[in-house]
Amino acid sequence: MDVLVIGAGMVGAACAYHCAAAGLRVTVLDRGGVATGTTSGGEGNILVSDKEPGPELDLALLSVRRWRILGERIGADRLELEHKGGVVVARSAPALAGLADLTGRQRACGVDAVDVTAGDLPALEPNLTRDVTGGAHYPQDMQVQPMLAAAALLRAARDLGATVHTGTEVRGFLFGRDGAVTGVRAGSGDRAAGWVVNAAGTWGGEVADLAGAPLPVLPRKGFVLVTEPLPRVIRHKVYTADYVAGVASDDAGLETSVVVEGTRAGTVLIGASRERVGFDRRMSLPVIRELAAQAIGLFPFLADVTLLRTYLGFRPYCPDHLPVIGPDPRVPGLVHACGHEGAGIGLSAATGHLIAQTLTGATPDLDLAPFRPERFAA
Amino acid sequence: MTTFSFDGEEVTAEPGQSVGAALLAAGYRSWRTTRHGGAPRGLFCGIGVCFDCLVVVNGRPGLRACLTEVRDGDVVSSQEGAGRDHLAC
Amino acid sequence: MTTSPADIAVIGAGPAGLAAAAAARGRGARVALLDSAGRPGGQYWRHRDGHNPIPASLRQDILAGHAVWHVEVEADGFVLHTTAGEVRARTVIVATGAYDRQLPFPGWTLPGVFTAGGAQAMLKGHGVPVGDRVVVAGTGPFLLPVAAALRHRVTGVFEAGSPLGFARHPLAVARNPGKLVEGARYLRALHGHRIPFHTRTAVVAAHGDDRVHAVTVARLDRNRRPVSEREIECDAVAVGYGFTPQLELPLQLGCDTRLDADGSLVATADEWQRASVPGVYLAGEVCGVGGAQLSVVEGAIAGAHAAGARPRRSLLRKRAALRAFAAAMHDTYRVGAGRPADDTIVCRCEEVTVREVRESVVDLGATDPRGVKLLARPGMGLCQGRVCGYATACLVAEACGRPVTAADLRGLAARPIAAPVTLGNLAEGVEDA
């Protein structure tokens, strides 16, 4: 076998699909089921809007292009891929000034960002609060249903000859005399592979440890609220300008900057909080109250809408908030594709594409240096 | 006797009855259509578990007819889909 | 509204909760008895006019209209978040009961098809029969009181199992002579109203356009496969295959659960009705389906022990006998998963079909009900899998070629929000809303 992917989440699925499509023989192992890790605990926003110019924005722009291609190849319906665009709302003069500055810099990088006035917003989002100062419209922002998208990509990979083994935990690595990885030790036995891709998401650090190549991937907890099903009441992904600050923050404490969006199923998703509290699965009422309050602030009609359920997940984050993508020079044969924090769904398409390019010896569309695994060593 | 209207028709109920029980007694079997299939639905579990009996009472959609006690003069109407089409955009 | 902390909060004012509250109060504890319903009594006591089984001493403790949507564990007790405000208590007794369990069949979503309990609730609670020609179907002794109450309006009772199975459990029956008398009384009542009682027969389809007008019933062979079918006209169906315990609060609290003999997920209680979580007691059908009498006995044990007293030995003996009978009942009325056709709707809320459930296993690689729920949406709608959870778990396990596990059912029974609450109510108290 050429490539063994650890993790059947969104990122592992995208790696498996792109590698299989590039003609490699692929096996995917996951200790759980298909897409039952963080991929089932988050949302499916594919955003360029929330990113500052830099390597992550470059990756996001590539990913948006790759998601379009995936939509054409696999079927937008099977991914619930929607080109709905994003709307960012500023609710004070300083926030609007900050947003205008950001959109200007984003445009210089190729982002389609349109500044809009308070008067333009009701046409974009009829149910939005009128208490706004202005905003920005990002037509490139999209959305998928993450579990469906991951399962559909794995399905497509299987059609291209890949095999997927769920309920199979990787417990160690096999090494050759030269110290290079030659396979893994899995619950079901040893498996040889030319390349092993670590797509274990939030557990990517643990897997890297098994190979003797530590990576600082840590959990950042987040809650999402789900409302009763409604007709289409929200057209875009809508969030406040404070969101960008929350995403990039280094604060360990709780942050909630709400993103509100409709889904094909009719439910409205309200996400998401950010907290560094380890793998604490407990429900936190103060957090969900805060998310509810902020969502009502954006869309007052939500006050009368019923909360159906809440769920949570643990984003895989690295200290510099960038993912780890590419071969690990410390352990030949080991390749990483993990640590995508709150953007792993969006960034997965580009990640899988770049990994396939690397493993087939092609020149990657993007310089992988900012994402290199050894950058943390010091 | 309690009197209320259902989709414009006058219906009588015994005091303390739920909207669902009163509609059932008056011969109605369904007062809602589903969001996807547009299929008719009415009471099923009778105790608030299944959410099949949704109805609009005095303009409020999404109420469970089996749990909502009927009051004199209530204006009750069928619910189409999610019952919030006025918000659709 | 925030009341001062109670010693004991009892959630659910059915037979179990009422008995628990009475026992605890009788031993001097300050009790808050909460129920989402507007009146106490649970699914069993639906006093319409006049006779009220609620002891006068308890009436002041009852908080009606308090649906508990979330329970939080704190250092010195529990906070119950209800639709009518917060209630604090040092100890909680969860007595939230059960609701009818369903196995989907084509046409079960037609108006006029009711749960057996729903038909009973309409009649006992509101004085409204669900129809004039009612087919009563499913499995278990509960079908008998439902049919007996509807009397001449019943076209036939179709029991998928056979009460003859009790013959395999002579001891359990002998310890509960009252149950035998009760069963015989119901059968006599059916006979008196000339209601045919068929065993090993199931409703396999309901027919109609906008309401049910007929059903197909089938004899079942030893492997529960339909062998001979016939159509029966009717204007209502009352169907139930046992009961599903209402477990969201025990699961929120982190209580251990297990698979019971009837295939239901139940919360695990020790000999004093304590859950695995300190300060939490369980009583009634949340810890195993066994009828109102058993619920009362378990409630009395839980209430006494929670109030610091030693429950009477006679109660423990009675519980043992009633549980033995319940076990014999579960063995007698075993519930198969059924093999509904591909286009049968499983999830009524999201209108998910059997085919979509099977495809998410076969095509998309899901390996458990939670995975299927995330891919095909059964259990994602308004009822949050309360109605389709059991059937979905059975279908997924079958598609995966293995038996249903407790983990399968847990994956569909965990609900962090146990009762509907609006975002506005949720956000109350947050500044700058």
Ligand SMILES: Cc1cc2nc3c(=O)[nH]c(=O)nc-3n(C[C@H](O)[C@H](O)[C@H](O)COP(=O)(O)OP(=O)(O)OC[C@H]3O[C@@H](n4cnc5c(N)ncnc54)[C@H](O)[C@@H]3O)c2cc1C
């Ligand atoms: C609340 C919240 C909201 C979010 N919203 C968004 C959003 O809108 N847009 C977006 O792009 N991202 C979002 N995210 C982030 C996104 O969910 C993650 O970045 C993404 O799911 C990570 O995918 P993954 O495949 O790397 O990890 P996972 O989905 O966690 O997959 C890793 C897999 O590895 C398996 N595994 C681990 N260790 C082993 C082992 N030893 N052996 C075998 N298998 C193993 C696990 O079982 C798991 O299935 C959100 C996250 C959260 C929590």
Ligand SMILES: Cc1cc2nc3c(=O)[nH]c(=O)nc-3n(C[C@H](O)[C@H](O)[C@H](O)COP(=O)(O)OP(=O)(O)OC[C@H]3O[C@@H](n4cnc5c(N)ncnc54)[C@H](O)[C@@H]3O)c2cc1C
């Ligand atoms: C619809 C129905 C009708 C039935 N009719 C009969 C009958 O006629 N005869 C018979 O012998 N058996 C009947 N049964 C069986 C019956 O459930 C049991 O025998 C008996 O009632 C069990 O008692 P319990 O106290 O354990 O639970 P229940 O009687 O079910 O009481 C549970 C109580 O908890 C409350 N509750 C649940 N969740 C919450 C929450 N989150 N917050 C606040 N309150 C909550 C409910 O409102 C309910 O009042 C019926 C069952 C059902 C489902």
Ligand code: FES
């Ligand atoms: S009939 Fe089931 S909720 Fe009303």
